[in-house]
Amino acid sequence: MCSVARATGVGVLQLMMNRGLRLDQYALGGALRECSAQHRLLPGQQLHALVYKSGFDGSAAVVAGLVDMYSKCRMVAEAVRAFATVPPPERDGNCVLWAVMVAGHARNGEPVRAVRLFCDMRSAGVSPNQFTFPTVLTACAAAAEAAPGVGFQVHGCVVRSGFGGNAFVRSSLVEMYVKCGDLTAARKILETREDGGSGDGGNEVGWNSLMAGFVRGGRANEALSLFVEMRRRGVDEDEFTYPSVLNSLAAAGSVAEGGAVHCSIVKSGFGEGYVHIGNALVDMYAKCGDLESAHGVFDHMPSRDVVSWTSLITGCARRGLYEAALHLFCEMRATGVESDYVVAAGALSCCAGLPALALGEQVHAGSVRRGLDAFVSVGNALVTMYAKAGCIEExxxxxxxxxxxxxxxxxxxxxxxxxxxxxxxxxxxxxxxxxxxxxxxxxxxxxxxxxxxxxxxxxxxxxxxxxxxxxxxxxxxxxxxxxxxxxxxxxxxxxxxxxxxxxxxxxxxxxxxxxxxxxxxxxxxxxxxxxxxxxxxxxxxxxxxxxxxxxxxxxxxxxxxxxxxxxRRLMRRRGVRKEPGWSWTEVGGEVHAFRAADRGHPRAAEIYAKVEEMMERIGEAGYRADLGWALHQTADAAVELAHHSEKLAVALGLLIAPPGMPIRVFKNLRICGDCHQALKLVAKVYGRVVVVRDAACFHHFGREGICSCGDFW
DNA sequence: GATCCCCCCT
Structure with a gap:
């Protein structure tokens, strides 16, 4: 009966109860474990009801399963309630019940309470075992800031209890010291062994922890020498080793060594099927500026997750290739990969860089739908995105x-x-x-x-x-x-x-x-x-x-x-050419780009007619072309100025942007003095707010005909 | 019967 129940689940257990069959603790425990592993709350709650009905609510072993299920479903308050239903004599005879309760708090962002619970457990006379220590040490690591020194006390407890030789306990000790920032103490754990041997050759987890600690602390070179030492001592590399190594190579910008490690990953068979390693390779190449190799690894990955895409996207963004980055982001969503808060923040900062307000608003809406806007990094990216798009109220x-x-x-x-x-x-x-x-x-x-x-x-x-x-x-x-x-x-x-x-x-x-x-x-x-x-x-x-x-x-x-x-003559003689100025404006989600005297836009004729009208109307309001800003001091200088890219973009805005909407223009160079003067009057004459973001700052041209920069930029 | 280490962001 038990084996059937274990293999199936809640439905069958329910059926068995209805038929009058008695459930035992093994059947319930097996079904609960399944829910814990898959983080499935609803069947877990149904099982909770069955636990009551079948009278196992006082059993420490069964309640341990409930506590574990609730805490893995992020319902720590429910876990605590279940824990409290076990009478003290039962509770204190069961070390597992305490262990899952400690782990539940540690996992759900309550490390200090986890540590306190461990103390309660010891006061109650319950002896910790090799499972308890890794759990509580993880909590100590997370509580390092709130309760410094407590990890050290637990270490003493480990030594006294005789579990200091256990591989899990040792690697947790290393991780605890790493997270507390005491890398020397972490190193010492690896150097000494209880049995008098020299060095923890078998404990690759501990070595990985220490290496990751060096990387996080910005000590890439020490991480790399640790890797060399690992190899010398014959510590086995595993799939956790390579991401740290690649990370330190990325930080050091050593693309040549990165290629060598890439080779040994392929040779050792870790190249396929380990998405974390593929991600770290993509990230390493991208951070070293070798986007081609990053793309190459990415294209050959058998499966990709949101991190793979993020590594490539932020790689593009780092080089200022915001459009390429956003293109990848859209491709990612099209292939059905869900955004997480990291890629959402990254995409938003690309939108800020261009800027691309309409896409930024879409990403904003998507983030709200997925609850990602609750992450401070997404919120920060939103603030920056709106500010850089000139939407300061948003x-x-x-x-x-x-x-x-x-x-x-x-x-x-x-x-x-x-x-x-x-x-x-x-x-x-x-x-x-x-x-x-x-x-x-x-x-x-x-x-x-x-x-x-x-x-x-x-x-x-x-x-x-x-x-x-x-x-x-x-x-x-x-x-x-x-x-x-x-x-x-x-x-x-x-x-x-x-x-x-x-x-x-x-x-x-x-x-x-x-x-x-x-x-x-x-x-x-x-x-x-x-x-x-x-x-x-x-x-x-x-x-x-x-x-x-x-x-x-x-x-x-x-x-x-x-x-x-x-x-100007000197500039020409030295062959220095003005970087081509671009202005672009986004209307209804579509981006229109202009160069000076650009006639490539499908509505060029209307745009030029609008410019002519614009110049005439501001001329009546007192505008005079400031010929000092023209590149060629010829008879056509005024015409040259009138066809500057920002004036073309504003003219398009006047033509097609909904009335009342501010016209937003972005420019890769600084706005010229003539355009600045002209746009002040355009804003006044047409009663339209014009916002220009140029290479130096923002210019909010108000309806009163003044600019937020105070005519200095 | 439960426990440790990795990749993207701030």
Missing amino acids: ARQAFDAISHRDAITWTALIVGYAQNGRGRESLRLYHRMVESGARPDYVTFIGVLFACSHAGLEEEGRRHFDSMERTHGVAPGPEHYACMVDLLGRLGKLSAAAELLDRPGFAPDAAVWKAVLAACRVHGATAGLAERAAEALFRACPGDAAPYMLLANSYAASGRWEEARRV
Whole structure:
């Protein structure tokens, strides 16, 4: 009877009961185990009812099965209730019941209660065995922050109880010390053996743990030498060994060694059928920048899961290939692979990079359906995605929906407000962040200083710049200096900006020099500062047209036309070409891309007619072409300006975007001064909000005819 | 009768 019941399940047990047959604890236990293994709650609950009916609710062995079933179905409160129904004398005679209860808490994010339960168990006089220790040590590892030192005490308990030689216990001890950050103690476990031998040659699990610990701690080279040592000592590699090895090679960027390990994986037969190893290979190649090999491994994998796709997708994203990444993401969904929170966050950050608002909204909706928006990393990606698409209100809503905010959440919105020209709100949020106890980091201060600079708050900017290292322990980097130069430059304090550049211990990078040139462009080149910045940029990024254009424009700004022409000639002589400017706009989920004077769009004729109308109407409102921004100083300069890519994109927006909707345009270069002036008037004359995200910042052109950047960028 | 180690993200 028992064997039949074990092989079948709830239905048959029910039938047997109805026929008046008595169930025994083995039949119930077997059926419960099946539910536990498959995490199936409903049949488990039906079995619970049968346990009651057949009078086994006081049996420690049967209740152990119930507790295990509930905890594996993530119903820890039910597990506790079942546990409490066993009377103490029964309970304390059964070490398994305690073990599953400890494991249940550890598995369900309650490691501290798991450890406390282990203590209760010992107080009750129950002796732990070789099964109990791995469970409680896992809990100690998870509770390392809340209850430091408790793992060490349990280690003492292991030694006294004589289970220190058990392979499971030993590897759990290694893992516990690794998770507590004491890699030396972990290493010591592997070096010593109870039986006096030297080193734990048979315990590959422990070696894998230690290696993974080195990788997680950013100590890739030590992880690799551990792998070499493992081989020397004859420790068997298993399917868990290779992912850590590949991970450390990825971190070290050693694609050649990666290829060698790939070979030995193939030779050892681990190349097929181990999806984790395939994933680690894809990730290794992708992180080393070899996308071709990553694709090759991916294409030959016998089966792929969401991690395989994620490795490839983030590999593309890391190289800025957002479109390719999003294409893969859509392909993944088309093949029926469900998103998890990691790939959702990754896809959203690709949407932010392009940006692709419509697809981002789809991913958002899909994440809500799957409950992935509850993960803080998805929430953070949503904030960033909306902010980078210029939808700052939606970014705010995404921020408000996150219940447990981390430093990245705060930073995402602080930076978002700053970039979107809402400096005051950005700074208010920063103060709330500090009050909440979250620790601002390097990126937070980029946002804060960016906000000060765009709001023109010199005093506050200087205060934050000084406080970041003194109060928050964050050393300022080039981005922070660039913001300060921007702030001082915006206020016309070019000599104060120049002073900053000469601070001891600081080496300005290209971004800082570009900020200097941008300030010179607005206020005119003075005292050789523009020349100094341009020279530094010519050296740092030869072939980049931006410094030539900025320098020429800064001469033009102070009326030095001849010098401006000289710079343009120099640029041509050196063969430096302006990177082609692109603008794109998304209407109804479709992306339209334009280059200057582009006639490739199917509705080009209408678009050009709209541009003509646009220029006429803003001309009536006072627009005059700013010919200094034209590349060719010819008679057609005004026409050249009128056909800049951002003007074409806006014209299309006026034609086909639903009335009242903001027109959003994205640009790979900085917006030119003529377009900036023109779009301010377009927004005013047509009563339409226009948002341009360019390479430097956002420009929200409001209906009042002013821009959020304060005419400085 | 239950227990340990791996891949993608922040």
